[in-house]
Amino acid sequence: MQWSWSLGRLFGIETRVHASFVLVLLWAVLSSYGGGPAAVIYGLAFLVAVFASVVAHEFGHALTARSYGIATRQILLLPIGGVAQIEGAHMPPREEFMVALAGPVVSFLLSGLFFALSALTGDLSPHSFLGALAWANLGLGAFNLLPAFPMDGGRVFRALLSARMGPLRATEIAAAVGKFAAFGLGAYAIASGRTMMTVVAVFLWFAANGEAGLAARRYSRGTDDPAQWRRTSGFPPRGGRGW
Template sequence: MKWSYQVTRLFGIPLRIHVTFLLLLLFFAMAGARAGEPYGPLYAVATIVLVFACVVVHELAHSLMARHYGVNVRAIVLLPIGGVSQMEAMPEDPKQEIKVSVVGPLTSLTLAALFYLLALVTEQTLSGKSFATFGPEMFSKLFWINLMLGLFNILPAFPMDGGRVLRGVLATRMEQVRATKVAVEIGQAIAILMFFFGIFYLNSLWLAVIAVFIYLGAEGEEHATMIRAALRNVPVTRAMLTRIETVAPQDSLGSVVEKACHSLQADFPVVEGDSVVGLLPKEIIFAAIHETSRETPVSQIMRKEFLSATRDETLDHVFQKMQGQGISLVPIVEGNRLMGMINLEQIGKYHMMCELAGR
């Protein structure tokens, strides 16, 4: 994710913080100072840091469970609206998806119970001492926040945790695409209610924004599920591009641009001798045009570490990997030899054609 920076690793999973999250900290510190909170801005910032630590624990629960089922987790990202676990894919087995989804809210509810106890204990032991309210007050705040986090996420509003549990439960009884459609409809209905409830009843812009995210997120997931279902069991060889131009590491950027200008192709595999040594997707070419000269050799700008697929992989598998890693171009290889290439446009084209053919 752009504008996010890695701060540490937890159990090997990078924890990244989005810059807008730091603005949120500043905002709370200023609000805390202005409102004359008993312990000032420091208290306000400490609270928000602890709240987000609880969000990280929630996400970590999802991530570790997903990893347990062999799903690669790229990072946990902290945004002002909460945390996101960037998984490469959700497990296809509905029972596994249920477990990966439900463990987050359960963790939050467990934390809530823990902070409730801490608030009780500290209130009794610290009463009468200076700073006495500091501990219990903070703990009861964290109790409420974790309780809300647990209950809010368990709402059956797909793609939130509860909605994924619902989809998983439905998918044990019906086909996955049908289960997703039902979960999406319920999720979007809840999102619409949430939006109006937030705007007119609670006067909460925050809830309305979350509702919009849920609505759009549900739509996106439905689309992705349908594409994956259509691509299932399709060998990658059936959809890959085979008439492709390649470039060599010593070619200049100018010559690549020249090639791109006179054909439909804008992504190029870089081939040396018989093997693929790099990739030159259009994003890199566009960026290089602005940043370097036309004489720059391909070897200096190409992506040297890249994902490739073999001829026996299926299209849905390759598509899922591309989505999970946010990449648009994959060479299909045998050993190291280039057999073909697949990009997102080609997958879209194939998908549209097979939908038409199936009608």
């Protein structure tokens, strides 16, 4: 919280931006500086529009969670994307499945909207502002559906596993798949020289490893039976999760 600034509240949920986001703005300015003031303004406007789309994606998670009576503490914008800090570390499988899918669904809907608007201008290519936003949201939705836990696709995968084998074993399997995917993504990023993708891969590796360790500690003290989740005293535990 000390290293982030509030952007205000929407639907009763505070949205904050991390101080490191300044580096992204600086990168946007430097990368477009050669094109003059107009190029800089265009680059900054597109960056803001993309991260507004990321916020909408996170609100998809947060508002779907609210429909199940689960609160969201805040939405935090980071250089690598957004995080909706939802209360409770685990949900029953059906709820986790729906909450996880909600973000990509919002991204696909936004992509369709921007494709429709760009079609009116006659330019669906990523070289136009609306076309680029359409492709960016399509990529955001598709990328998040990769089964790399703890990304949205990985959480969908865990929800499906949890219904059959309980949250502990499901988390272990989903985390293992997530770390394998992070390793593959990192290898590709290093080979192709994609610095930001390398950072994302490292983040995914540690996040998957951390989720597996957290689940092991939690369920060593409690039940691993999904039917008991809502009946176990103190569950779901407080202390947000990231989407």
